[in-house]
Amino acid sequence: MTDKAGAVIIGGGVNGLGTAYHLAKKGYTDVVILEKSYICSGASGRNGGGIRQQWSSSENIKLAMESTKMFEELSDELEEDLEFIQGGYLVLAFTDDELEQFKENVALQRKMGLDTEYVSPEEAKEMVPQLNISKVKAATFNQSDGTVYPFPVVHGYARVLRETGVEIREHTEVLDIETSGDEIASVRTSDGKIKTDTVVNAAGGWSSDIADMVGVELPNKPYRHEIMVTEPFARFLEPMIISFHHGIYFSQSKHGNIVGGIGNPDEKEGINQRSSLWFMRTMAKTLVDFIPQFRSVNMLRQWAGLYDTTPDAQPIIGPVPEVRRFYQLNGFSGHGFMVSPVVDKVTAELILGETPSMDIDRLSVERFEGMDLEQEYSVVG
Amino acid sequence: MTVTICRCEDITEEEIVEAIEDGYTELESLKRHLRLAMGQCQGKTCIPLTERILARKLGKGPDDMDEPTARPPSRQVSFGVLAGDEDDR
Numbered sequence: 001m002t003d004k005a006g007a008v009i010i011g012g013g014v015n016g017l018g019t020a021y022h023l024a025k026k027g028y029t030d031v032v033i034l035e036k037s038y039i040c041s042g043a044s045g046r047n048g049g050g051i052r053q054q055w056s057s058s059e060n061i062k063l064a065m066e067s068t069k070m071f072e073e074l075s076d077e078l079e080e081d082l083e084f085i086q087g088g089y090l091v092l093a094f095t096d097d098e099l100e101q102f103k104e105n106v107a108l109q110r111k112m113g114l115d116t117e118y119v120s121p122e123e124a125k126e127m128v129p130q131l132n133i134s135k136v137k138a139a140t141f142n143q144s145d146g147t148v149y150p151f152p153v154v155h156g157y158a159r160v161l162r163e164t165g166v167e168i169r170e171h172t173e174v175l176d177i178e179t180s181g182d183e184i185a186s187v188r189t190s191d192g193k194i195k196t197d198t199v200v201n202a203a204g205g206w207s208s209d210i211a212d213m214v215g216v217e218l219p220n221k222p223y224r225h226e227i228m229v230t231e232p233f234a235r236f237l238e239p240m241i242i243s244f245h246h247g248i249y250f251s252q253s254k255h256g257n258i259v260g261g262i263g264n265p266d267e268k269e270g271i272n273q274r275s276s277l278w279f280m281r282t283m284a285k286t287l288v289d290f291i292p293q294f295r296s297v298n299m300l301r302q303w304a305g306l307y308d309t310t311p312d313a314q315p316i317i318g319p320v321p322e323v324r325r326f327y328q329l330n331g332f333s334g335h336g337f338m339v340s341p342v343v344d345k346v347t348a349e350l351i352l353g354e355t356p357s358m359d360i361d362r363l364s365v366e367r368f369e370g371m372d373l374e375q376e377y378s379v380v381g
Numbered sequence: 382m383t384v385t386i387c388r389c390e391d392i393t394e395e396e397i398v399e400a401i402e403d404g405y406t407e408l409e410s411l412k413r414h415l416r417l418a419m420g421q422c423q424g425k426t427c428i429p430l431t432e433r434i435l436a437r438k439l440g441k442g443p444d445d446m447d448e449p450t451a452r453p454p455s456r457q458v459s460f461g462v463l464a465g466d467e468d469d470r
């Protein structure tokens with residue numbers, strides 16, 4: 001076990017491991033990843049695998065578009081079946097306000113080079129004949145959106161890292177980060193100290209606690225989000241279906257299971273990963289309302305994970321003014337898997353002092369100080 | 382001889398041993414890596430068997446092993462029943 005590293009990455013989720021993967025690809029392996037539990041124990045092992053480019057803010061659209069291109073290559077690159085299916089996302093509007101917002105979204109998305117289409121309820125029904133469209137006002141559809149199976153992505157990164165000799169320390173909790181002046185000196189863990197001048201905060205729902213260790217305040221707050229899976233059956237559902245009005249999303253995996261979640265508007269801030277009866281009932285009612293045939297389908301299990309939520313639902317990426325070489329890679333709100341490829345690559349570039357291949361200045365934590373925020377409206381779950 | 386440990390997801394003892402050797406040394410990460418215990422029976426048969434393999438490979442007693450988190454519902458329930466418009470018989 002090393003007691004010294006060029007960089008320490010906190011968090012064994014898709015973003016921590018993805019960053020180490022991009023560093024290793026560039027030949028930099030003097031890295032230690034610290035995970036207080038096991039790999040994928042955080043949100044990365046608890047999410048819906050949705051890959052959506054249909055966002056309302058230009059930053060999220062840009063990150064998701066570039067990342068989707070990278071996901072298209074990733075199965076080959078990792079030599080792993082990531083079950084990446086581009087069956088599209090069918091986004092349903094139920095209110096007049098939503099209709100207006102959708103028009104703006106589609107205009108912005110098309111301007112940015114994403115060919116999202118405006119779809120009538122009847123056309124939506126043609127795509128998914130089982131869909132109840134009685135209250136649907138319109139929809140948008142983008143074919144290159146889709147789903148990925150999260151585990152082989154994260155485990156694929158871990159395998160490549162282990163092969164290149166990068167140390168992944170599970171069951172090792174970061175307790176403190178020691179600084180000297182505005183520089184990082186070392187990271188103290190439940191299993192000894194590691195000298196380093198570079199730390200990546202990829203701790204998901206716990207990111208604010210990590211920043212707190214060096215006196216940096218993040219606006220991120222953890223919220224529970226619940227999700228479930230059904231028994232598998234023959235695939236009939238091509239696109240992921242979502243509704244912001246209901247806060248619901250669901251898709252059918254390559255394996256045939258329906259995977260989906262619904263947000264609880266009354267959810268309280270805090271670290272809570274327990275399952276609730278409210279979720280089970282509300283999810284069942286809403287799903288049966290969307291697709292009446294689901295009545296006879298069995299739910300197999302439900303679980304919960306944390307969204308690491310920022311005030312504008314956009315991630316925080318890059319350095320902070322107070323402490324040198326303390327990189328943020330957090331605040332992903334409900335979509336840190338789908339944007340991970342590009343932000344992990346950019347974080348690796350920042351660590352190595354290279355010019356980032358994508359401009360991420362607007363994702364700095366400094367945006368929360370008096371700047372006009374570009375609010376993201378298209379959040380589900 | 383191939384021994385199937387998880388019948389629902391068709392996972393053999395050999396695959397489990399290989400995954401343990403690849404670093405998936407606890408039940409929770411084995412489940413996620415192999416889809417083990419994620420089938421129709423939700424691991425009723427394969428979890429105890431896998432715990433024995435883990436204990437053997439890692440030289441631990443079964444009592445030292447972490448219990449996996451139980452994920453409700455503990456038996457299968459249809460959405461119709463959950464939604465409250467069908468009887469739970």
Ligand SMILES: Cc1cc2nc3c(=O)[nH]c(=O)nc-3n(C[C@H](O)[C@H](O)[C@H](O)COP(=O)(O)OP(=O)(O)OC[C@H]3O[C@@H](n4cnc5c(N)ncnc54)[C@H](O)[C@@H]3O)c2cc1C
Nearest residue numbers: 011013014015036042043044048050174204305336337338
């Ligand atoms: C129910 C649900 C559904 C979702 N659906 C989607 C979706 O469809 N598409 C999508 O793109 N995103 C989705 N998300 C969001 C996505 O899962 C997350 O944004 C993403 O996985 C974050 O990855 P991460 O690596 O940044 O953090 P995480 O995967 O949360 O990893 C952080 C890790 O840090 C570790 N850690 C924390 N504190 C310490 C410490 N002190 N020392 C050491 N380790 C520590 C934790 O144990 C954890 O493993 C969903 C999230 C949830 C909860």
Ligand code: FES
Nearest residue numbers: 387389420424427
């Ligand atoms: S035997 Fe493994 S899930 Fe049923």
